[in-house]
Amino acid sequence: MTLRLLPNQAYQKYYGFGASFTESSAWNLAAIPVELRKAxxxxxxxxxxGAGFSLTRTHINSSDYSNNHYTYVEEGDEDLSTFSINQDLRGFTGDxxxxxxGVELVEASYDLIPMIKEALNIPGANFNIIASPWSPPSWMKTGETSTMTNGSLQPKYYGIWAEYLSKYISAYKEQGINLWGMTPQNEPLHYHDxxxxxxxxxxxxxxxxxxxHLGPQLVKDGHLNLNDLEAGLRVLIYDHNKSTMNDYVxxxxxxxxxxxxxxxxxxHWYANSELDENNWYAKELSKLQKAWPNKGIIHSESSIDIDDKDPIGQYWRLSTDYAGTFIPFDTYAYDIITDLNHGTQGYVEWCVIVSTKEQPNPYDNFNSAPVLINPVTDEVIYTPLYYLLSHFSKFIRPVAYRIGLEGNQIDGIAYTAAKxxxxxxxxxxxxxNEKPSNVSMKLEDQIYNMQIAPRAMQTICLRSK
Structure with a gap:
């Protein structure tokens, strides 16, 4: 296979690649020795x-990877006078x-915000954060099946909820965490079951x-700049499956x-069993980019169910979860490369860390992650997903842009390029494929020959003259 690199053929700008900060991730780090945590x-x-993760996400209020349901105000506080993000700061009780x-915590005062701040202080770290709410407080909603679960926000509380979200942005800023973006609602169409x-x-x-409500509130509080949406907080709408995103936006x-x-x-990529069958929704991505060329595009969540008996091997074999049967590593590789080749500007996985038992998560959810921690033995596992994401995050840095890469199409070979x-x-x-592939990379008048091993991802780094 011959690939011709076209560095002067520029496409979309990249904002980064990474995974998400959750309360569960912070709890697992609180359970291991400090030096191991820093490592x-x-x-x-x-x-x-390391991987140089450069785009991340976190949750506003609790999420499916929190220790329990929580919000930042007392029940019925329509004035928001009790608003406080102490829940993300206070640490863990173990109860x-x-x-x-019964799990011993090395540093019980650790929490979501300390985790983010410690990550920001890693030498060379350079990442942005998108914040998303899973649910408003129950007292603002109607039709719930249990606490903060299902149902919808009552219109009479739209204004208060907008103010609440803006207060969250301000409160994080006071902690030294300047959020890059936010979505008004995680998975707005998943609220019945x-x-x-x-x-x-x-x-x-x-x-x-x-x-x-939300837009005017963010402008009023100085978070959003209508004259330059790149200059302030970025609002990303939808935050749900790409298969139906065009209808929603x-x-x-x-x-x-x-x-x-x-x-x-x-x-998001769910349900991922449909991705191969539908060519990873490349047509939906192209439709979105063509219809709204001046709007950004970010993949904000993906995940697979963990096989806790084989958390590494499952990425290389047929695995079955809520979405069907597929090979996770292949699905991730094709999904990311297809997204990038069709205008997507960043890719974020769900939890950055969970335990080897996919915990803590009291809501019957079973996701894997780039990093798995056994909070009892202090074992740390870097899954194949960690290394897969690293191929993008480590070598395609923020403000890079996609460039042209022409070549003949070979079944089982996917590729993309960035400058x-x-x-x-x-x-x-x-x-x-199950056999190696010979690749000739042409850049200007130079040709570089290489071989890509079977069942392998490879990143080639070059400089033009």
């Missing part, structure tokens, strides 16, 4: 000694739920909430008064 964060965020009870914190927003409700983008607040679209701010170029090639 894990170095492996995640150092661009020289939050049955999964954490969720087992964890969730909240429903139809496309029209999402549009109205952004246009009439149209309501907002077709309304100029709503669209002016929206920097772009965030999407970094320092002039270096990264070409990521994945060979999912």
């Amino acid at each position: 894990v964060l170095t492996k995640l965020f150092s661009p020289t000694e 939050e739920n049955d999964q954490v009870r 969720a087992r964890w914190d969730s909240n429903g927003f139809t496309a029209e409700q999402g549009r109205d909430f952004l246009r009439d 149209a309501a907002t983008y077709n309304d100029p008064e709503a669209s002016k607040y929206a920097w772009g679209t965030a999407f 970094n701010p320092d002039g270096s170029m990264a070409i990521v090639v994945f060979n999912r």
Whole structure:
């Protein structure tokens, strides 16, 4: 196979690659020795000694990977006078739920915000954070099946919820954490049968909430700059499956008064068993990019169910979870490369860390992660997903942009290329075939010959003259 690199053919700018900070991730780090904890964060965020994760996400209020349900205000406080993010600062008691009870914590004062701040202090770390709410407080909602689960925000509380979210942005800023972006709602269409914190927003409700409440509130509080959406907090709408994203975002983008607040679209990959069959929804991505060329595109969540008896091997063999049967490593590789080749500007996995038993998570969820920790034995496992994501995060740095890469199509070979701010170029090639593939890389008048091993991902770094 011959690939021709075209460094002067520039496409979208990249904002980064990484995974998400959760309360569960912080709890697992609190259970291991401090030096080991720092080593894990170095492996995640150092661009020289680790993966150099550069785009991340976190949850506003509790999520499916929290120790229990929580919000930042007392029940019924419509004035938000009790608003406090102390829940993300206060540490752990060890009595939050049955999964954490009996596990000795090395540093009980550790928590979500300390985790983020420690990661920010890793030498060379350079990452941005997108924040997303899973659910408003229950007293603001109607139709719930249990605490903060299913149902939807009552319209009479739209204004208060907008103020609440803006206060969160301000409170994190006071902690020295400047959030890069936010989504108004995680998975707004998953609110009928969720087992964890969730909240429903139809496309029209999402549009109205952004246009009439959240957008104006963020502008009023100085978080969002309407003259330059790149200059302040970025609002990414939707934050759900890419298979149906075009139908959802149209309501907002077709309304100029709503669209002016929206920097772009965030999407998830679920249900991933459909991705191969539907060519990883490349047509949906192309449709989105063509219809709204001035809006950003970020993949904000993906995950697979863990096989805790074979957490490494499962990535290389047929695995079955809620979405069907597929080979996880192949699915991730093709999904990321397809996203990038169709205008996506960043890719974020769900939890950055969970335990080897996919915990703590009291909501019957079973995700794997780039890093698995046994909080009892202090064993740390870097899964194949960690190394897969590293091929992108380590070699395609923030403010890089995708460049042209032409070549003949060979079944089982996927590739993409980017040019970094320092002039270096990264070409990521994945060979999912059972035999090696010979590749000739042509750059200007130079030809570089190499071989990609069977079932392997390889990154080639080059510089033009």
